[in-house]
Amino acid sequence: MKFNADEIASVIQSEIEHFQTTVDVREVGVVLEVGDGIARVYGLSGVMSGEMVQFPSGVIGLAFNLEENSVGVIILGDYLQINEGDEVKALGRLLSVPVGDAVIGRVLDPLGNPLDGKGPVNTTERRIVETNAPGVAERQPVREPLQTGIKAIDAMTPVGRGQRELIIGDRKTGKTTIAIDTIINQRESGVKCFYVAIGQKDSSVANTIKVLEQAGAMDYTTVIVAGASAPAPLQYVSAYAGTSMAEYFMYKGQHALIVYDDLSKQAVAYRQLSLLMRRPPGREAFPGDVFYCHSRLLERSAKLSKELGGGSLTSLPIIETLEGEVSAYIPTNVISITDGQIYLQPDLFFKGIRPAMNVGISVSRVGGSAQIKAMKDRQVAGGMRLALASFRELEAFAQLGTDLDPATQARLDRGYRMVELLKQPQYQPLNVVDQVMVIFAGNNGALDQIPTSKVQAWEKAFLQFVRDQKSAVRTQIAEKKELTDELKNALKGIITEFNSTWKPGGK
Amino acid sequence: MAEPNTQQEPRSPQSVPFDSGKAYLGTVYAKALLGVTQNAGNTAEVVAEFDSLVADVLDRFPAFDATLSSLRVSPEGKLALLDKAFNNAQLSSRMSVTLLNFLKVVMRHGRLDCLRAIHRALRQLHDALQGRVAVEIRTAHAVGKDELALIADKLRRTTGLDVSLLARVDPELLGGLVVRVGDTVYDGSVRNQLSRMREGAIDATLRTLRETAQRFVTN
Numbered sequence: 001m002k003f004n005a006d007e008i009a010s011v012i013q014s015e016i017e018h019f020q021t022t023v024d025v026r027e028v029g030v031v032l033e034v035g036d037g038i039a040r041v042y043g044l045s046g047v048m049s050g051e052m053v054q055f056p057s058g059v060i061g062l063a064f065n066l067e068e069n070s071v072g073v074i075i076l077g078d079y080l081q082i083n084e085g086d087e088v089k090a091l092g093r094l095l096s097v098p099v100g101d102a103v104i105g106r107v108l109d110p111l112g113n114p115l116d117g118k119g120p121v122n123t124t125e126r127r128i129v130e131t132n133a134p135g136v137a138e139r140q141p142v143r144e145p146l147q148t149g150i151k152a153i154d155a156m157t158p159v160g161r162g163q164r165e166l167i168i169g170d171r172k173t174g175k176t177t178i179a180i181d182t183i184i185n186q187r188e189s190g191v192k193c194f195y196v197a198i199g200q201k202d203s204s205v206a207n208t209i210k211v212l213e214q215a216g217a218m219d220y221t222t223v224i225v226a227g228a229s230a231p232a233p234l235q236y237v238s239a240y241a242g243t244s245m246a247e248y249f250m251y252k253g254q255h256a257l258i259v260y261d262d263l264s265k266q267a268v269a270y271r272q273l274s275l276l277m278r279r280p281p282g283r284e285a286f287p288g289d290v291f292y293c294h295s296r297l298l299e300r301s302a303k304l305s306k307e308l309g310g311g312s313l314t315s316l317p318i319i320e321t322l323e324g325e326v327s328a329y330i331p332t333n334v335i336s337i338t339d340g341q342i343y344l345q346p347d348l349f350f351k352g353i354r355p356a357m358n359v360g361i362s363v364s365r366v367g368g369s370a371q372i373k374a375m376k377d378r379q380v381a382g383g384m385r386l387a388l389a390s391f392r393e394l395e396a397f398a399q400l401g402t403d404l405d406p407a408t409q410a411r412l413d414r415g416y417r418m419v420e421l422l423k424q425p426q427y428q429p430l431n432v433v434d435q436v437m438v439i440f441a442g443n444n445g446a447l448d449q450i451p452t453s454k455v456q457a458w459e460k461a462f463l464q465f466v467r468d469q470k471s472a473v474r475t476q477i478a479e480k481k482e483l484t485d486e487l488k489n490a491l492k493g494i495i496t497e498f499n500s501t502w503k504p505g506g507k
Numbered sequence: 508m509a510e511p512n513t514q515q516e517p518r519s520p521q522s523v524p525f526d527s528g529k530a531y532l533g534t535v536y537a538k539a540l541l542g543v544t545q546n547a548g549n550t551a552e553v554v555a556e557f558d559s560l561v562a563d564v565l566d567r568f569p570a571f572d573a574t575l576s577s578l579r580v581s582p583e584g585k586l587a588l589l590d591k592a593f594n595n596a597q598l599s600s601r602m603s604v605t606l607l608n609f610l611k612v613v614m615r616h617g618r619l620d621c622l623r624a625i626h627r628a629l630r631q632l633h634d635a636l637q638g639r640v641a642v643e644i645r646t647a648h649a650v651g652k653d654e655l656a657l658i659a660d661k662l663r664r665t666t667g668l669d670v671s672l673l674a675r676v677d678p679e680l681l682g683g684l685v686v687r688v689g690d691t692v693y694d695g696s697v698r699n700q701l702s703r704m705r706e707g708a709i710d711a712t713l714r715t716l717r718e719t720a721q722r723f724v725t726n
Contacts, residue, residue: 007723008712015711019704024694028687032527042527043690069531122717 027090031055032070034082037231038276039073041088047071050130052091057081060111061088062095062233065277072277074233076111096126097241099248104192107209107223110238112245115225127244129237133299140305142339145370146257146314149185149429150178152355152422155381155439156388157342157362160370161191161255161312162303166334168319168326169344173356175318177426178342179259180208182316184215185429186257191314192249193221194258196242199235199265202227211427235269243300246313250302253309258301262318263294267330284329291333298337340364354423359388373482374436379443380483384418391415410448417447420455433478434463437491440483446495454504465498526624533624537632540609540625547605554633556606561626564592576620585614639669645677645685647697662686 029043039061047053053061053073059081065072075082076095097112102123107116114121142160159165159182167175183193195212197205205225212218222245226238239260246256260266267290274287282288294317301315317338319331324345326335335341340363349356368376375381394412398404404412421442424430438459441447450458466474473490477483483491544550565572574580574588589610593602613619634641642662644650650658655674662670666688677685682697716723 002725004723004725011712011715012708015708016704019700019707021695021700024692024699024703026692026694027690028692029690040527042530045690069534070527120713120717 027092029053029071029088029090031082031084031086031088033084034075034079036272036276037075037079037233038064038273039075039079039082039088041071041073042069044071044088044090047090050094052093052095054089054091055082056086060091060095062237063090064273065279074236074273075231076233076237077231079231095129095237095241097129097244098123098125099127099245100125103222103245104220105218105222107225109230110224110226110234110241112241125248127248129240129244131244131247131300133296134302134304134308138305138308139302140310141369142303142312142366143369144303144312145372145375145432146182146191146255147185147189147429147432148178148182149431150181150355151424151430151435151439152357152359153178153342154371154432154435155375155422156359156385157340157357157364158367158370158375159314159316159364160303160366161314162301163340163364163366163370164298164301164315164317164338165364166317166319166338166341167344168321168331168335168341169356170321170324170346173344173346173349174354174426175320175344176204176208176261178344178355179261179316179318180211181427181429182257183212183221183259184217184427186220187216190255191220192246192254192256193217194224194242194246194256195221196224196226196238196258196260198226198238198260198262199228199230199269200261202229215427232269232272235266236273239263239266239297243297243313243315247300250304250311250313251309253304253311255312255314257314257316260297260315260317262320263334264320264330267294286329290330291337294330294334295337298334339366352423353419354426359385360392372432372436374477374480375432375439377436377440377483379488380436380439384439384443388415388418391418413448414442414445416452417450417455418442420452421447421459423456433474434466436477436483437466437474438462440488440491441495444492444495446499449499451504457504458502461502462495462498465502466494470494529621529624530628532618532621533626533628534632536609536613536618536621536625537628540605540629541632541636543605543609549603549605550633550636553603553606554629556603557626557629560602560606561623565622572622575614575622578617582614582617585619586611589614634671637669639671640666640688641673642666642670643673643675643687645675645680645687645696647676647678647680647682649676650674658684 027044027046029041032040032042041053044053044063047063047066049063049066051063053063055061055075057078059075059077059079061073061075063071064074073088098121100123102121103112106114106118106121108121109115112121142162144161146159146161146163148154148159153159157165167178169175179195183195186193195208197208205223205227209218209223212221212223224238224242224245226235242258242260246258249256267286270290270293271286275281275285279287298315298317301313303312304310317334319334321328321331326332343358343362344356345358346356348358364370371381391411394408395415398412421438441462447455447458473487473494477487480487540553541550544553571592575585589607593607593610595601613622613625631641644658655672659670659672680696680698681701683695683700685696686693
C-alpha cells in the first residue's frame with residue numbers, strides 16, 4: 001500500500017481555490033489570571049453563561065461565572081499554555097460532543113476526542129452537552145426490566161429501563177463490578193452502554209476496558225474517561241457529555257444505559273471549580289448548587305412516552321462513602337434523587353458474600369413493575385426480601401446458642417442456602433430465566449439436603465443439566481416470561497430428577 | 508507612558524486594566540464625576556482638565572503619582588499636597604473647583620491609586636455620551652495619514668458614530684486590517700485568512716479521507 005500525495009495535494013488545492021476571504025467577526029476578552037483549570041477574563045461583554053470560548057492555544061473554555069467586571073472561565077484542557085494577557089475569543093456556541101453509532105465501541109475524553117488510537121470519531125452529528133431533561137408529559141412510567149444479570153439485584157432490587165439506581169458503598173466493595181456486570185449482561189438486550197469514568201486511576205480504567213473487551217462488551221459500549229489527572233473542569237463536564245451521547249439513543253427510540261463512576265469525584269471536581277471561582281461554600285465546602293448539579297444530570301435519565309418513540313436511558317450512578325457514612329452530604333443528596341439504591345457493605349464483602357449487597361437497606365422504588373412475571377412470582381423472588389429479613393433476625397437469635405426446634409432449624413438452613421445461592425462470581429452475569437429457575441429451586445427446598453458449601457456447585461450443575469436435557473422447559477419460560485402451574489410442576493419434576501442423580505463431589 | 512510600545516503591546520490601554528477591581532471602581536467614580544459636571548455644565552472642560560492631569564502631571568511626575576497613591580502619606584498630607592499643587596494662587600492656571608473637590612473626595616475614600624482607572628472610565632463614558640466610539644485598528648505596516656482618514660470616514664459611515672481612531676502596528680498580522688470596537692474584533696488580516704485556510708484544508712482532507720479513503724492509497 002502506498003500513499004498518494006498528489007490526491008492529498010489536490011484536495012488541499014481545491015480547498016484553497018474555493019476559499020472565500022471574509023472578515024472574521026469575533027468578540028474578545030483578555031486573560032487577567034489563570035490557574036488550576038480556571039481563568040478570569042476581562043472583556044467578553046456579550047458572552048452568555050455556558051458559552052464556549054477559545055484561547056490562542058486552541059484550548060476550549062466555558063463561561064462559568066459572569067461577574068460585573070470579569071468573566072470566570074473553566075478551561076477544558078491544558079491550562080498551562082495560557083498566559084496572562086492572551087486574547088480569548090467567544091465562539092457563540094454551546095459545548096457539544098459527537099454522538100451516534102460512531103461513538104460506540106470507543107474510548108473518548110469528555111469532549112469526544114478519541115483516546116483509544118482508533119482514529120477520528122466518524123460522525124458529523126453532535127449534541128449539546130447541557131440539555132434539559134424531558135418533562136412530565138414526555139415520559140411514561142418505568143415498566144420494562146433492565147436485567148443486570150446479578151441474582152440478588154434482579155430478584156430483590158430490580159432495575160427498570162429509565163430508572164436511576166444508585167450503587168453506594170465504601171471503597172473496595174464491588175461497586176464498579178456490579179456496573180460492569182450489568183454492562184456485560186446487555187450483550188443480547190441491544191441496550192447501548194456508556195461507562196463514564198470520573199476521577200479514577202487510569203490503571204483501573206484500563207483494567208475495566210480490558211474486562212469489557214474480553215467479555216465482548218465493547219461492541220456496544222462507549223467509555224468516557226476523565227481520569228484522576230484530568231483537570232477538574234473536564235471531570236465535571238464528563239458526566240454531562242456522557243449523558244448527551246447516551247441520550248441520543250434514547251431520543252432515537254432505543255435503550256441506553258449509563259454508569260457514572262463515580263459521582264462523589266464529580267462533586268469534588270465541581271467543588272474545586274466553585275471554590276476557585278469564589279462561589280460561597282456550604283456544607284462540607286460544597287457549593288449550594290451541588291444538589292442541582294446532580295439532579296439535573298440524573299433527571300435526564302428517563303423512559304420516554306410512546307409518542308417520542310419509547311426510548312429509555314437508565315443510569316447507575318456510583319457513590320463512594322467513607323466508613324459507611326451514608327448521611328454525608330453527597331450520598332444523602334444522590335440517594336434522594338435516585339429511584340433506589342444498592343448498598344454494598346465491606347463486612348459482607350469480607351464474609352465472602354459477593355455481591356456484598358445489604359438486602360435490608362437496598363431498595364428499588366420501581367419495584368416489581370420492573371420484573372418479568374416469572375421473577376415476580378411468589379415462589380420465586382416475590383417474598384424473598386421479607387424471607388431474608390426474617391432469616392437474619394432468626395440468625396441473630398440463634399447465635400445465642402439456645403436449642404432450636406426443628407422447624408426453626410429448617411428455616412435457618414433454608415436461609416443459609418438462599419444466601420449462598422445469591423452469591424455470584426464477578427463478570428459472570430446470569431440470564432434471567434436461569435435466575436428464575438435456581439431461585440425457584442431454592443425456595444422449593446431443592447437445596448435443603450445439599451451442604452452449604454456445595455450450593456454453588458449444585459447451581460452450576462443444575463443449570464447445565466437443564467440446558468442439556470430439559471431445554472424445552474427453559475425455552476418455554478423464556479417465551480412466556482411467566483411461571484404457569486404447568487411450568488412450575490415441570491420445574492419441580494426436573495429438580496427431583498436432577499437431585500436424584502447429582503452427588504456433591506469430594507469434600 | 509505617552510505612547511505605549513506598539514510592538515510589544517498590541518492591545519489598547521483601555522482594554523488592559525491589570526486590576527479588574529480598579530476598573531470597576533473607576534467606572535463608579537467616573538459616573539459620579541460625570542453626574543456632577545453635567546449638572547454644572549462643564550463636562551468638556553473637566554474632561555480636558557482630567558486628560559491633562561494624567562498626561563502632564565501623573566505621567567510626567569511618577570513620584571507625585573506614587574505619593575498620592577501611597578498609604579504611608581497621611582490624608583492631611585495629601586490634602587495639603589493637592590491644595591499646594593492645584594489650588595495655588597501663584598499658579599497661572601488653577602484647577603477647576605469641580606475637579607479639585609472630586610480629587611479630595613477620592614482622596615478621602617483612599618482611592619487616589621485608581622485615578623488612571625477613573626480617567627479611562629471617564630473617557631469611555633464621555634465618548635459614549637458624545638456618540639463617539641473608540642476604535643482600535645491594527646495593521647502590519649504603518650498607515651499613512653490619508654489612509655487613516657479614509658478608514659475613519661468609512662467606519663464613521665458604517666457605525667453611524669463619531670470615531671476616534673487609535674492606530675497600531677503589529678507585523679504579525681502580515682497584511683490586512685484588524686478593527687476593534689469595544690469587545691468586538693473585525694479581523695480581515697492575512698494571518699487570520701491563512702490560519703482559516705489551513706484549518707479548512709485540514710478539515711477537507713480529513714473529511715475526504717473519511718469518506719473515500721481509497722482515493723489516497725494505491726495498492
